Amino acid sequence: MKVKVLFFLLVSINLFSQDNWNILLIPKELKEKANSVVRYQNIDVEIVSQKNYKLKTKKVITVLNEYGLRNIDAREFFSNSEKINTIEAIIYDAFGKEIKKIKRKDFIDQSVADGYSILSDNRVLYLDYTPTQYPFTIVYESEKQSINTAFLPSWYVIDDYFESIQKSEFTIKFPEDIGFKYKEHNFSQYDILKQEKANSLHYSIENLSALKPEDYSPAFENIVPNVIFGLEKFSLEGVVGVGNTWEEFGKVYYDELINSNTEISPETIQTITTLTQGIKDPIEKAKIIYKYVQSKTRYVSIQLGIGGWKPMLAKDVDRLGYGDCKALSNYTRVLLDNVGVTSYYTVIYGDTNRKDLDKDFVSYQGNHVILTIPSEKKNYFLECTSQTNPFAFGGDFTDNRFALMIKPEGGFIVKTNEFTPLDSYQKTIGKYSIDKDGNLKASAQIKSGGIQYDRRAYLSRVNNEKELHKTYKNRWNWISNLNIQNIDIKENRETIELVENFSFSAENYCNKAGNSVYFTLNVFNKNENIPDKYRNRKNDFEIVRGYYDSDEIEITLPNDFEIEFLPEQIDLTTEFGTYSMSIEKKANNLLYYKRDLTIYSGDFPKDSYEAYRKFREQIAKNDNLKLVLIKK
Known part of the structure; x- marks a missing residue:
């Protein structure tokens, strides 16, 4: 009997000691309808100055089945502008016993445009772990720093359906004089603790049961609580700027990121001049240039904000015949300009699930770039990454949403074309x-x-x-x-x-x-x-x-x-x-x-x-x- 009591005491001490990831400690209601449970998450953002911020992440997640693997998120993107200081993970079994330690060298280092050397500075470090049994727990930690304070991390309380949250915290610290701002979404039905001080903001939430998707629900980001952050005084790819309005914001973007990127070969200029010779209608000229780009280039998929913000050089796209959305849109813009057609680089959220830029919150948003050609009757929006789309047809990837059009005088919010029922x-x-x-x-x-x-x-x-x-x-x-x-x-x-x-x-x-x-x-x-x-x-x-x-x-x-x-x-x-x-x-x-x-x-x-x-x-x-x- 004494042996049994002693065994019970030892188990009890073990179960309730600090950093114990035994699944028995997860409340029963958090495991119901869940593929994974975030046991603890702490995201700490420190804006050191206008030109630098640091990001520390700790995420402890118990994966209950194979569908929960997608929620691990043990990866970090890096480039010349973003450095990974540390990254590591520890795997535990169902009873909280350590199985494996994973150091930085064990993470897979891969170009975000693998095989395309011109873009090889933009890379991702990610964990590729194949479990031998479920459930298991992973403790993932990383530290990063970036010079791109124009694009600050957001806080999403929930990452996905069928994921419960035992405890999640987010802290952001900032200097007084750089115009820190934030906007909260979908907080009303959630018990989120908020602590706001002079130079910091802290959120926390506990014991949030998994959400189940419902037919015809609005987009996930329009349901779950989230916060976006921005600075009026920011840095982007080493360039400092001020953006109190979209116009100011777009002016920095134009002057520093795309305006100087206009050089292409004389041979190409001669080719497109010949192709459009005798044509006066700018839209007809644009159709010819668009077809030329489709036949000459191919798309390399790099999401805006991951592969850097500045397009690769137009002359490199011209020479190599490939690029991402930034590069191909800018290249098309340059070609159009050389035949007398005005067009504007335009930042947007590209996705079949329609998502708007928040037009009331001036900050770097979006994950995709298209091109806008204004005319008297309407705006034409060009999807420059497609080799098959008809001219000015983006389909459900860019339809009916707010975007940021970048003009020489600044940025302006535009809305892309909507398909009415009779159109479709x-x-x-x-x-x-x-x-x-x-x-x-x-x-x-x-x-x-x-x-x-x-x-x-x-x-x-x-x-x-x-x-x-x-x-x-x-x-x-x-x-x-x-x-x-x-x-x-x-x-x-x-x-x-x-x-x-x-x-x-x-x-x-x-x-x-x-x-x-x-x-x-x-x-x-x-x-x-x-x-x-x-x-x-x-x-x-x-x-x-x-x-x-x-x-x-x-x-x-x-x-x-x-x-x-x-x-x-x-x-x-x-x-x-x-x-x-x-x-x-x-x-x-x-x-x-x-x-x-x-x-x-x-x-x-x-x-x-x-x-x-x-x-x-x-x-x-x-x-x-x-x-x-x-x-x-």
Whole structure:
């Protein structure tokens, strides 16, 4: 009995001693619905001066399963402007026993543009650890310093869904005379402790259970609490500047980072002058230059703020034929300038999940660069990293968001073009027939524009017929025994439209019951997406992009069958969109099926979510309507 008591005391002491990472110490509610648990995180930012800041990070995270591996974040980027002073990690097993120590030499050192020597100064040091068992805990620590005080670390309380927080702290210290500022987002529903002093700011939070994603939730950064920081007096790539307004901020950017980077070879100038000779319209000139850049260069992926802020030299892009978003946008700007077309380097958040620059908070933001060509009617936004995009088409990567346009006189907030539902159309005109044995033969033409074009344009570049057929079979996965006879895809880069012509057949498309056969009316474009149902939804919801579908289909029925009944016309009108469906009898064996669906973009309160879900449920129900035929 004494031995058992002694053993219990030893275990108890061990469990509750300092820096013990036994998983038994994690509260049960923090492990529920979690892939990982941040046991402790401490981020310490010290702004030493206008030209220097230091960053110390300690993160202790218990990874409960393989899905939690993505949340370790044991990596640091570095360059001539950013130095890593120390970096290390220790791995513990489920009971807090040390498994492995990982020193700096054990981290993988890799160029962020591996294989492209001109950009090799920008590198990443990261941990590549393959666990032998779950759960395990990693204690990761690093210290860095940077001369780029224009871009300060943000604090995100939560990094990802399915991650709990046991304790997290963030401290930032700053001198009095450099115009320190900050902005908090999404704090209202969280118990965050804030301590503000004359020259420091401290946040902490404890025992935050994992968040679970919900259908149609707003972007993650618009849900979770976060703080962004900035300085009015900053340093960027060794250049000091003052930015109280976007105009001042952009002036520094232009003068110090891009204005002097305009040299290209005389041979290239001669080539583009010849290509645009006799053309007066600046937009037509720009189209020629854009096509020239697409044919001459290739994209090297380096995110803004990781691969440095200053574009590589335009003459190097010209000579080597590659660059990142900064380099290719600046190179295109220089080419356009040489043929008399004005364009502006523009900083933006590039992502299919739409994200704005915070236009009310002057600071270095964004992760991508595009080019803006102003005209009397509208702004043209060029995605210079793409070798396939039509002119001035960025698709869902840069649509409908605030960006910073850099002009010689300074920076100006602009908004990129929005795709309305009618812009993002899919129009189907087709026909199909059902024979007496219930087999299907169909053909149609589908025209797509806007975002719907953007998501399908790649099909015109698929050269493997087997892969192409597989894609279409997945698209029409409700048709069993699908046999594709012909597919012809054309991309019109002038009108920015994709045209698909196809024909297919399917044996035994109809179901049989005695003397009756029945089949789904909507062959080409069923929309079966029904959002998940929530008993207690947490978040408001967002429809990021609207669209419009139109279907006009002629249906030929077998002569020896008659229609049991025709479904009535359906018309649905809601704040989220509209839906209509009608079937008209043209002759004894000929029907005309018409369907229109419009979905509106917008932000909606969570109380409206169930109404939206029911709207989608009705759409799915009507798209699955079946027609019953009875043998004469």
